[in-house]
Amino acid sequence: xxxxxxxxxxxxxxxxxxxxxxxxxxxxxxxxxxxxxxxxxxxxxxxxxxxxxxxxxxxxxxxxxxxxxxxxxxxxxxxxxxxxxxxxxxxxxxxxxxxxxxxxxxxxxxxxxxxxxxxxxxxxxxxxxxxxxxxxxxxxxxxxxxxxxxxxxxxxxxxxxxxxxxxxxxxxxxxxxxxxxxxxxxxxxxxxxxxxxxxxxxxxxxxxxxxxxxxxxxxxxxxxxxxxxxxxxxxxxxxxxxxxxxxxxxxxxxxxxxxxxxxxxxxxxxxxxxxxxxxxxxxxxxxxxxxxxxxxxxxxxxxxxxxxxxxxxxxxxxxxxxxxxxxxxxxxxxxxxxxxxxxxxxxxxxxxxxxxxxxxxxxxxxxxxxx
Amino acid sequence: xxxxxxxxxxxxxxxxxxxxxxxxxxxxxxxxxxxxxxxxxxxxxxxxxxxxxxxxxxxxxxxxxxxxxxxxxxxxxxxxxxxxxxxxxxxxxxxxxxxxxxxxxxxxxxxxxxxxxxxxxxxxxxxxxxxxxxxxxxxxxxxxxxxxxxxxxxxxxxxxxxxxxxxxxxxxxxxxxxxxxxxxxxxxxxxxxxxxxxxxxxxxxxxxxxxxxxxxxxxxxxxxxxxxxxxxxxxxxxxxxxxxxxxxxxxxxxxxxxxxxxxxxxxxxxxxxxxxxxxxxxxxxxxxxxxxxxxxxxxxxxxxxxxxxxxxxxxxxxxxxxxxxxxxxxxxxxxxxxxxxxxxxxxxxxxxxxxxxxxxxxxxxxxxxxxxxxxxxxxxxxxxxxxxxxxxxxxxxxxxxxxxxxxxxxxxxxxxxxxxxxxxxxxxxxxxxxxxxxxxxxxxxxxxxxxxxxxxxxxxxxxxxxxxxxxxxxxxxxxxxxxxxxxxxxxxxxxxxxxxxxxxxxxxxxxxxxxxxxxxxxxxxxxx
Numbered sequence: 023x024x025x026x027x028x029x030x031x032x033x034x035x036x037x038x039x040x041x042x043x044x045x046x047x048x049x050x051x052x053x054x055x056x057x058x059x060x061x062x063x064x065x066x067x068x069x070x071x072x073x074x075x076x077x078x079x080x081x082x083x084x085x086x087x088x089x090x091x092x093x094x095x096x097x098x099x100x101x102x103x104x105x106x107x108x109x110x111x112x113x114x115x116x117x118x119x120x121x122x123x124x125x126x127x128x129x130x131x132x133x134x135x136x137x138x139x140x141x142x143x144x145x146x147x148x149x150x151x152x153x154x155x156x157x158x159x160x161x162x163x164x165x166x167x168x169x170x171x172x173x174x175x176x177x178x179x180x181x182x183x184x185x186x187x188x189x190x191x192x193x194x195x196x197x198x199x200x201x202x203x204x205x206x207x208x209x210x211x212x213x214x215x216x217x218x219x220x221x222x223x224x225x226x227x228x229x230x231x232x233x234x235x236x237x238x239x240x241x242x243x244x245x246x247x248x249x250x251x252x253x254x255x256x257x258x259x260x261x262x263x264x265x266x267x268x269x270x271x272x273x274x275x276x277x278x279x280x281x282x283x284x285x286x287x288x289x290x291x292x293x294x295x296x297x298x299x300x301x302x303x304x305x306x307x308x309x310x311x312x313x314x315x316x317x318x319x320x321x322x323x324x325x326x327x328x329x330x331x332x333x334x335x336x337x338x339x340x341x342x343x344x345x346x347x348x349x350x351x352x353x354x355x356x357x358x359x360x361x362x363x364x365x366x367x368x369x370x371x372x373x374x375x376x377x378x379x380x381x382x383x384x385x386x387x388x389x390x391x392x393x
Numbered sequence: 394x395x396x397x398x399x400x401x402x403x404x405x406x407x408x409x410x411x412x413x414x415x416x417x418x419x420x421x422x423x424x425x426x427x428x429x430x431x432x433x434x435x436x437x438x439x440x441x442x443x444x445x446x447x448x449x450x451x452x453x454x455x456x457x458x459x460x461x462x463x464x465x466x467x468x469x470x471x472x473x474x475x476x477x478x479x480x481x482x483x484x485x486x487x488x489x490x491x492x493x494x495x496x497x498x499x500x501x502x503x504x505x506x507x508x509x510x511x512x513x514x515x516x517x518x519x520x521x522x523x524x525x526x527x528x529x530x531x532x533x534x535x536x537x538x539x540x541x542x543x544x545x546x547x548x549x550x551x552x553x554x555x556x557x558x559x560x561x562x563x564x565x566x567x568x569x570x571x572x573x574x575x576x577x578x579x580x581x582x583x584x585x586x587x588x589x590x591x592x593x594x595x596x597x598x599x600x601x602x603x604x605x606x607x608x609x610x611x612x613x614x615x616x617x618x619x620x621x622x623x624x625x626x627x628x629x630x631x632x633x634x635x636x637x638x639x640x641x642x643x644x645x646x647x648x649x650x651x652x653x654x655x656x657x658x659x660x661x662x663x664x665x666x667x668x669x670x671x672x673x674x675x676x677x678x679x680x681x682x683x684x685x686x687x688x689x690x691x692x693x694x695x696x697x698x699x700x701x702x703x704x705x706x707x708x709x710x711x712x713x714x715x716x717x718x719x720x721x722x723x724x725x726x727x728x729x730x731x732x733x734x735x736x737x738x739x740x741x742x743x744x745x746x747x748x749x750x751x752x753x754x755x756x757x758x759x760x761x762x763x764x765x766x767x768x769x770x771x772x773x774x775x776x777x778x779x780x781x782x783x784x785x786x787x788x789x790x791x792x793x794x795x796x797x798x799x800x801x802x803x804x805x806x807x808x809x810x811x812x813x814x815x816x817x818x819x820x821x822x823x824x825x826x827x828x829x830x831x832x833x834x835x836x837x838x839x840x841x842x843x844x845x846x847x848x849x850x851x852x853x854x855x856x857x858x859x860x861x862x863x864x865x866x867x868x869x870x871x872x873x874x875x876x877x878x879x880x881x882x883x884x885x886x887x888x889x890x891x892x893x894x895x896x897x898x899x900x901x902x903x904x905x906x907x908x909x910x911x912x913x914x915x916x917x918x919x920x921x
Binding site for chain 1: 590740742749755835864870885888
């Protein structure tokens with residue numbers, strides 16, 4: 023009747039695999055968490071502070087070595103110089119931390135070749151702005167370095183200069199963490215407001231799971247954290263819930279309709295019924311993000327990568343984490359209720375089934391029929 | 394039926410209006426301004442796309458506090474001389490005025506003086522060593538004054554409509570920071586750094602003549618301006634219109650190097666005046682100049698711009714005052730100008746994001762390519778999968794994009810590279826709402842409902858799911874907007890607007906399309 027990726031009546035036992043899924047997720051999260059102290063987190067200059075200079079030479083044969091040499095001569099202690107861009111053009115990214123750089127030490131180094139005119143002008147600017155101070159030294163250093171590069175190696179274009187001072191770096195770090203927590207909290211409040219207490223924990227668990235795994239993969243693969251990745255993590259928080267909401271709404275609806283069903287069956291049925299829309303909604307977003315990842319260029323690459331991971335993990339977690347969590351909670355609460363009520367009545371007759379029925383009804387009552 | 398027609402009309406008008414705004418962006422701004430039909434408002438390109446210098450400067454306001462304490466210290470020294478008490482030593486260190494005295498009587502004198510300044514609180518007093526800091530409100534006031542001084546100088550030098558760099562922006566950020574943005578390719582980085590020296594070049598020049606405009610002034614000298622004179626202007630602070638044109642002596646009578654301080658005071662009638670103090674050498678020069686030119690006007694020129702030209706009433710030595718019919722604000726502004734030329738407050742670059750024009754253009758190209766590829770792929774998939782209804786979804790997607798761009802144009806929002814990423818992401822997420830609706834409609838059809846019934850149920854049951862899903866995304870986008878700086882903020886902007894427009898497109902526009910066709914017609918099947 024329709025063109026479908028998931029035929030009507032598909033019945034895959036997702037919930038049955040919940041233990042495997044929890045184990046796999048737990049391991050990946052654990053690996054990511056352990057990697058933080060073991061491997062360390064690579065922070066980009068946004069958070070760590072430092073200077074980044076992107077240059078492009080007209081002469082395509084320029085190598086990293088020559089650039090490193092000029093950098094050293096001009097007072098940049100421990101620069102990282104890497105080729106940049108997908109083409110074989112002589113485009114480089116030079117990075118250094120402020121505390122390894124010093125203008126004063128290099129001012130007399132003759133290998134840092136500057137014309138007398140350039141030297142005079144830089145000195146004048148430094149004096150006028152009082153750039154001898156520690157942090158402003160970085161601004162002055164970039165000018166010395168790029169001009170010396172031009173004199174020693176050949177014509178070049180300075181494509182990008184980024185500098186983040188120590189004060190700004192730590193502020194961005196703190197504010198970034200704060201933003202994540204605030205977003206998390208607000209979403210929690212929203213979920214608590216929109217869902218019953220039965221559903222909220224699963225949604226939150228899935229959300230935290232997605233952010234932890236995405237961040238963990240960045241740590242494990244020694245990819246850099248910067249503002250762009252932070253933006254992606256926040257977007258993932260917002261987006262990862264979408265699929266969970268679709269599935270949860272269906273679970274509520276099914277619970278209201280078929281109270282006799284075993285909970286596992288209801289969950290499986292709901293996940294299967296919504297499987298095609300879960301996959302298609304994530305799929306279309308994935309298409310867009312992949313377009314960014316493949317042709318968007320370096321500037322947006324870290325963002326696109328984090329989003330790609332987040333969308334895939336988010337889809338998985340809606341099915342394998344969010345839905346099964348309901349089951350765990352439901353079982354525990356039932357067991358607790360049963361023990362309590364049977365204790366109160368002082369009889370142990372049929373403790374399980376009537377309770378479960380009433381529980382499902384009470385959940386069902388709250389729900390509106392939705393997609 | 395007429396209700397439907399009205400709704401369709403409104404929707405078409407709305408989308409049409411924003412489409413018009415979006416598409417107008419492709420006309421260069423200069424042309425848009427000229428044309429009476431096209432809107433002036435439009436998208437702005439972020440510096441990461443058009444190239445340019447983005448600086449966050451930190452003003453070292455502690456220097457202003459130290460300057461204030463130093464002025465007080467000198468006041469104390471003068472007082473000690475006049476009253477005949479002795480200070481063993483005095484200095485300003487780390488925000489404190491430290492005075493050492495030899496006798497208890499001297500200490501008492503110092504205490505009395507400190508109390509009378511109304512701006513000091515003692516932080517340490519053991520009888521021999523007295524330490525004072527500025528009172529909280531005084532300190533705040535000094536810092537505030539320092540900040541306006543820094544802003545005044547930087548604005549005039551960088552963002553001045555006439556003398557500055559076109560389209561550049563200087564804005565205050567927080568208590569002690571200044572955001573400077575200079576768009577692409579107009580000035581090289583090291584030259585721009587020169588603009589950050591915050592000492593204004595302050596000169597006092599004798600006025601030869603003045604008139605309303607430069608033309609009138611020149612008309613007085615048909616054979617050319619007299620030797621050794623220059624023309625300078627006093628301009629309106631807001632509009633930059635020339636208020637007065639002055640013919641000034643080329644050589645300054647004295648420069649700001651000799652000025653020690655300038656602040657607002659009040660005369661006997663409690664009218665605001667500006668008081669200033671020269672150092673010893675300056676006092677001598679200034680005394681000679683003013684003595685020889687009583688009755689003439691003396692122009693106060695900061696960075697080639699005349700701020701005031703008071704008449705010299707009598708010979709002025711170390712201390713002078715400028716009277717005029719000032720408002721308190723005008724007096725404060727003039728004091729800022731004088732201080733800017735004498736008591737510089739240094740700034741340091743705390744954050745820099747500078748992008749070359751080539752890289753910016755490259756980013757635009759890549760962003761555009763990613764958007765087009767994403768859009769085409771999604772449209773192909775949607776139409777392939779949902780057939781005729783997919784066309785509806787795609788139409789809604791395009792309308793959504795036009796609304797998004799149109800709203801951004803209307804508010805003159807800044808488009809950055811992360812902003813483009815936000816648009817691409819919106820394109821991907823916008824279809825989600827339609828997918829949720831269509832899948833539900835399919836289910837209802839499978840369950841045996843009529844197409845009309847299935848459409849109605851589909852939209853109704855999908856409503857809250859769509860709202861919930863998008864509100865959570867909106868929450869994170871808004872948090873990011875609050876927190877984000879620079880280009881990242883652009884992502885939050887496009888994402889939040891995109892979420893709203895895509896919900897509107899899916900729930901209102903697509904629904905209207907279904908209402909038009911099949912509408913109320915009894916159809917056998919639905920292409921979905």
